[in-house]
Amino acid sequence: MNNIISEIKVSNNIVLLCHNNPDGDAVGSTIAMYILLKRLGKEVDIVLDTLPKRFNFLKEYQDIKKESTKKYDTAVILDTGSIDRVNSAYLLDTVSKKLVIDHHMTNTMYGDVNLVEDYPACCEIIYNLIKEMNVSIDEDLALPLAVGLLTDTGGFAHKNVLPSTFTMAAELSSLVDLSDIYIKVLRTITINQFNIKKKALDNLELYNNNALAVSFITSEDMERYNVDEDECGILVGIPLEIDTVEVSIFLRKYPNQTRVSLRSGHIDVSRIASIFGGGGHVNAAGITTAMPYEDLKEKLIIEVGKSINEWNNCHR
């Protein structure tokens, strides 16, 4: 952490970047860092070519640039595990220094200085950095930090939440209305999302004694209900609330390809995704393939079914 702090101190013209298709933690970390650096008197821009609109209640969201031709001396890249996932990556070619701050332990250490620590949200590292720099946390800083903390912990529900995460939440909750942010970022969907969710529930099938849930939507459904891929992100997780469901397979059927999201309680779905050319984490993985839909679906049900049976034999 001290290396990052001393590098930040000698940098004056900084660009902040994060990963493609930024989530709440990427946006929250970037904006919190932006506020911090401005307070330290730095020239700083956030440049992101893609940006979901659902975080536009953060007032600094309006300052985010879609592109920039400015010359920066330093890039600070937040919440991004590898260089091929950097949003607005063209800016990396022009800077003389890359500082990486991330909480993915799979980080490839592509920065000149890398602060990679195992926290549930990158925002918790930024929080620690702010504390270490003796900058006081007010409402403006607490808001983006809270967005990152809430979204990446699933509202404090995930396994990796630490006692320190709750201690951070205690401080943030004394500064901002955490419940209000919680509802906004985790419990609010649009009518369009609600309608596509109903469609996905109608298409749901259960296999392996209700341990495997399979559902799908088509690109025509997405057009009919006017939702994009980002807005369909919630759908794969829904069947996991059923007490018997161990794996959820969710397919999106496009004319020339199929995209698959896989979620699990315990089983390694990244291994299954890799069989079909995809990848990801143990409990959350994905596939994009041109393989015919029906064939893919059948093979996935067989592969996941095998894993469920193996797991049942070992653990139940």
Place this chain on the structure above:
Amino acid sequence: MNNIISEIKVSNNIVLLCHNNPDGDAVGSTIAMYILLKRLGKEVDIVLDTLPKRFNFLKEYQDIKKESTKKYDTAVILDTGSIDRVNSAYLLDTVSKKLVIDHHMTNTMYGDVNLVEDYPACCEIIYNLIKEMNVSIDEDLALPLAVGLLTDTGGFAHKNVLPSTFTMAAELSSLVDLSDIYIKVLRTITINQFNIKKKALDNLELYNNNALAVSFITSEDMERYNVDEDECGILVGIPLEIDTVEVSIFLRKYPNQTRVSLRSGHIDVSRIASIFGGGGHVNAAGITTAMPYEDLKEKLIIEVGKSINEWNNCHR
């Protein structure tokens, strides 16, 4: 708090009670208190004539008695705002002292000593009591406290969550797997609940520019999907996730009566419930009535619609 502590110290034969149809906070508070009192060397029973089975993963759950003919000197009543809501109330007639510990600020102060404090969960008061008594909190005590804290705060989402609630969570999370408990008590439904949820979504209608959601199930649906009233408790809240929905009306149609649950973001639904002989809180209220279903539904839509229009005129 000190009055309660001194009364507990001189009591030796204690019965623990809570409210009818106990929720996670009632069960969690009662069990935490049971463990505490046993550690202090007291003779103590929990007696509850109704008890939901979904908290049976708490090992002290097995000790809870359905009835008792024993003579107790003291009753400690947890999480219960008024004497007419006490579970196994017949035991109150035999004790010489009633101690009330509750977090409902509407408590009628029916005890000989009343510890009523404004916390999101009664379990937070029990936690403070344990601290005050210098009893150390271990895994056994942390588990029921966590159940109460998580269920009554909706997983830290409710408005009344305090910084101290998160500080308590930080300590509990160092002792038990909070994520595991979270999933068990807040994110798990049965296949039967999932099927009735799909039915309720199919029956959903939206009014007042999508600000009012109305849905229903019949007692035949409940029989077909093999769910009871307690298991249908989740259904009224679902439409509130839609960004435009301000009030959710959920009706259960029985042969000779209709039960209604009302939930709102801001509007006072207890006032609307009272028009139809029901009651409750500002954001959560209920009605049980023999009024004909179609007539009731129509009148509710009109009454709630009026409130929504008034609220829109004042606040939007």
